[in-house]
Amino acid sequence: MKDKKGRILAVKWGLNPNSSSLGVDVTFLLLGAGALALLTPVVGALLRLRRVRGKKAAP
Amino acid sequence: MRTFRAEAFGGIVQLERPRALVFIDRDYARSLGHDGGARWSAPETALGARPLAAPLEAHLQLTNRCGAGCRGCYTGATPTGAAGEWGLAEWKRAIDALAKQGVFHLALGGGESAALPWLGDIAAHARARGLIPNLTTSGLEGLDRLVAIAPLFGQINVSIDGVGDVYARVRGFDGFARADAAVLRLRAVKKEIGLNCVVTRDSFDALGDVFAYARRRRLNEVELLRFKPAGRGERAYAALRCTDEQHRAFLPTVLRLSRRHRVRVRVDCSYTPMIAWHDPGAELLRQLAVYGCVGGDFLIGAKASGVMTACSFAAPPPERPRVDAIAAYWERDDAFAAFRGWRDAEEPCRSCPYHELCRGGCRVVSAHVAGSLRAPDPECPRVTSHRRHLPVLG
Numbered sequence: 285m286k287d288k289k290g291r292i293l294a295v296k297w298g299l300n301p302n303s304s305s306l307g308v309d310v311t312f313l314l315l316g317a318g319a320l321a322l323l324t325p326v327v328g329a330l331l332r333l334r335r336v337r338g339k340k341a342a343p
Numbered sequence: 344m345r346t347f348r349a350e351a352f353g354g355i356v357q358l359e360r361p362r363a364l365v366f367i368d369r370d371y372a373r374s375l376g377h378d379g380g381a382r383w384s385a386p387e388t389a390l391g392a393r394p395l396a397a398p399l400e401a402h403l404q405l406t407n408r409c410g411a412g413c414r415g416c417y418t419g420a421t422p423t424g425a426a427g428e429w430g431l432a433e434w435k436r437a438i439d440a441l442a443k444q445g446v447f448h449l450a451l452g453g454g455e456s457a458a459l460p461w462l463g464d465i466a467a468h469a470r471a472r473g474l475i476p477n478l479t480t481s482g483l484e485g486l487d488r489l490v491a492i493a494p495l496f497g498q499i500n501v502s503i504d505g506v507g508d509v510y511a512r513v514r515g516f517d518g519f520a521r522a523d524a525a526v527l528r529l530r531a532v533k534k535e536i537g538l539n540c541v542v543t544r545d546s547f548d549a550l551g552d553v554f555a556y557a558r559r560r561r562l563n564e565v566e567l568l569r570f571k572p573a574g575r576g577e578r579a580y581a582a583l584r585c586t587d588e589q590h591r592a593f594l595p596t597v598l599r600l601s602r603r604h605r606v607r608v609r610v611d612c613s614y615t616p617m618i619a620w621h622d623p624g625a626e627l628l629r630q631l632a633v634y635g636c637v638g639g640d641f642l643i644g645a646k647a648s649g650v651m652t653a654c655s656f657a658a659p660p661p662e663r664p665r666v667d668a669i670a671a672y673w674e675r676d677d678a679f680a681a682f683r684g685w686r687d688a689e690e691p692c693r694s695c696p697y698h699e700l701c702r703g704g705c706r707v708v709s710a711h712v713a714g715s716l717r718a719p720d721p722e723c724p725r726v727t728s729h730r731r732h733l734p735v736l737g
Contacts, residue, residue, distance in 0.1 A: 290370025293352065293390045296399070296632035297363050298564070298609065299498040301477035302539055303402040303452025304417060304655040305611035306642050307566045308633050310618065314598050317627045324630070327365055331356055334346075335375050 292324050345473045347372075348445045349379035350396050351388045357447055362497070364399060364447060366390055366632065390629075391699060394640045394683055397673065400448040401441050401666065402644040402655045405434060405465065409455040411481050414515035415541065415583055417656055419574035420454045428647040431461040435468050437649060437667040442472035444669050448497070449476045452655070454647065457485035463492035470495060479539055482525025483518055493533045500537040500566055501526050506552040512545050513583070526560050537564035537609075542593075543583040550596065554604040566609040567597060572711035573656040580711065584722070591724050593617045612637055613705035616723030619697035628700050635701035635720075639679025643669070653682040656707040681716040682706060691729040692719045 300307040312320060348355045353368040354377055369379060369387050382396060408424035409416070429437075438449070449469050456462055457480040469476040475497040480489060482501045493499060503522050504510055510519035530536045540546075540553050550567075557565045572580035585593075594617060601608040610618070615635035618628065634641065638653035645651050645666035650659045660679060664672035672678055685702040692703045703709070704720020712721040719726045 289374040290353070290368045290372070292365060292367055292371065294366040294630050294632040295363050296366070297361070298607075299362055299448060299475060299477050299535075300400060300450055300566075300609070301479050301496075301498040301500040301537070302566055302568065302611065303404065303450040303479050303644075304571070305568060305613060306400070306634070306637055307609040307611050308631065309564075309607060309609050310594075310598070310631070310633065311601055311607045312631055313594075313618075313623055313627070314602055317624060320627060320630055327358075327363070330358060330361075331365060331367075331375060334358070 292328055295324075295327055344475065345442075345445065345447055347375075347377050348396065348447070349377065349382040350390075351382055351385065351393060352390045353387070354379060355399070355447075364632075391634075394673075394678075397445040397669075398441075398643045399446070399641045400450055401446050402450045402452065402642060403434065403437070403666070404453055404645060404647045404655065405429075405451055405456040405462070406454040406459055407647040408458065409453055409481070409484070411455070411483055411514070411518065412516065413575070415513070415543075415570060415574075415576040415579045417571050417573040417576045418454065424454060425647045429649045431464055433649055433667070434465055437645065437665075438465070438469050438472055438474065440667045440669055442469075442474055444673065446474060449474050450479065451476055452479045455481055455484045457481075457489045459485070460488070462488070463495060466492060466495035480525070481518070482522040482529075486525050486528060490528050490532055493529055496533075496535075498535045498537065498564075499529055499533065500539045500564075501529065502541075503538045503553070503556070504541045504543070505546045505549055506556045509546050509549045509552070513541065513543050523560075526562070530560060530562065535563055537562050537566060539566045539568060541568045541570055542585060542589075543570050544585050544589060545583065547585055547589045547596075551600055551603075554600040554606050554608075557606045558604040562606065564607040564609055565601075566611070567614070568611045569613040569705065569708075571613070571656050571705070571707050573707055577711065587722070587724065587727050590617045590722055591620065594621050613708065613720075615697075615701045616704040616720050616725065619695070619701050620724040625697055625700060628697070633700060635704050636682060636685060636706050637702070638706060639682035653679045654707070657682070684717065687717070689717075689719055691725055695725060 409420035504513040644655035
């Protein structure tokens with residue numbers, strides 16, 4: 285995942301409503317590392333899309 | 344909503360859709376146009392090498408009043424609540440301090456926070472300060488008011504520790520029908536409704552019914568919680584805690600049920616030893632931010648009196664810092680020392696390839712069972728296996 289634009293280190297999915305511990309979505313363990321490797325660029329694209337939209341929205 | 348927070352390793356970006364916190368290194372943060380300021384003045388560190396600049400989330404026990412009387416209640420909640428409970432003004436001040444520190448999310452609980460007439464004011468104030476409030480409720484009190492303010496919350500989970508008779512076996516009273524009614528009413532006004540389920544040795548074999556129920560009610564997640572020896576749970580712990588065999592079977596069981604019923608599953612941080620035991624790969628868990636004890640780091644708790652704790656189950660630090668003074672306490676070298684000192688571990692944690700993530704398992708279980716917050720989690724399958732193979736001295 286390393287390139288000149290840096291790395292996504294981790295993604296913590298969802299919101300934790302439980303006031304007694306840190307809940308983590310483990311559903312992705314069903315898919316395995318291969319699927320996660322495919323998902324990471326999608327997250328990256330979303331981050332960059334948001335930046336582009338933010339620039340367009342700026343006066 | 345807060346969208347970015349600089350960290351020594353880089354930063355954390357919050358996405359609204361899909362809902363996620365994305366941990367990125369400095370190069371990636373720069374490429375998105377972020378500047379880490381003073382937090383990037385020292386050399387870049389690895390994620391986890393030092394505590395975060397602030398918690399990701401704060402767990403606020405807005406009240407310890409609750410009339411349910413569950414036999415395993417980890418806060419020991421009662422109908423009269425705790426001495427010196429904070430009110431709306433104090434909690435708003437705390438939220439201001441948490442927002443200033445850079446916290447992303449709140450998890451509001453109790454007692455039964457839904458019974459508070461000012462819960463909506465708290466949620467609205469959190470939103471106004473850029474924090475996302477989330478809530479756990481029993482569904483047994485304050486439902487009319489909660490339904491009206493449900494859209495203010497990011498995620499609401501109803502505590503349902505079993506379906507039908509199992510609920511009563513775990514909680515000590517039959518509240519399933521009322522909790523189910525609450526689920527139906529909340530789900531009618533909001534999609535992001537899930538359930539929290541404390542797993543006990545008695546309810547483990549009936550987890551399939553919980554997932555089937557969540558599917559039937561179109562809930563978006565099941566969050567599974569390990570039974571903790573705190574509050575009234577201390578007395579009930581020996582009878583309700585899961586067996587070693589159940590802990591070993593936990594991960595494949597819940598993943599099978601998640602797939603079969605097509606319901607997302609979340610597990611609490613104390614289950615990380617039970618996940619790591621199946622060796623799914625440390626890098627995979629790291630990418631999914633699956634950590635063990637992150638009390639006093641990724642999360643903090645606050646008692647109903649405003650005293651800050653490393654997590655909701657833990658006793659306050661000796662200094663008894665208040666959550667509205669988090670800025671002064673967080674950076675101290677000795678802050679949450681018993682929790683942040685996880686690197687100083689005994690075997691078999693010290694040599695475990697997952698220790699950087701798991702951090703020794705649940706400190707509260709260790710304190711209760713092994714007598715030390717720093718002891719390896721005595722219910723971790725790796726720990727129990729290690730101990731069985733130790734020579735018997737005598």
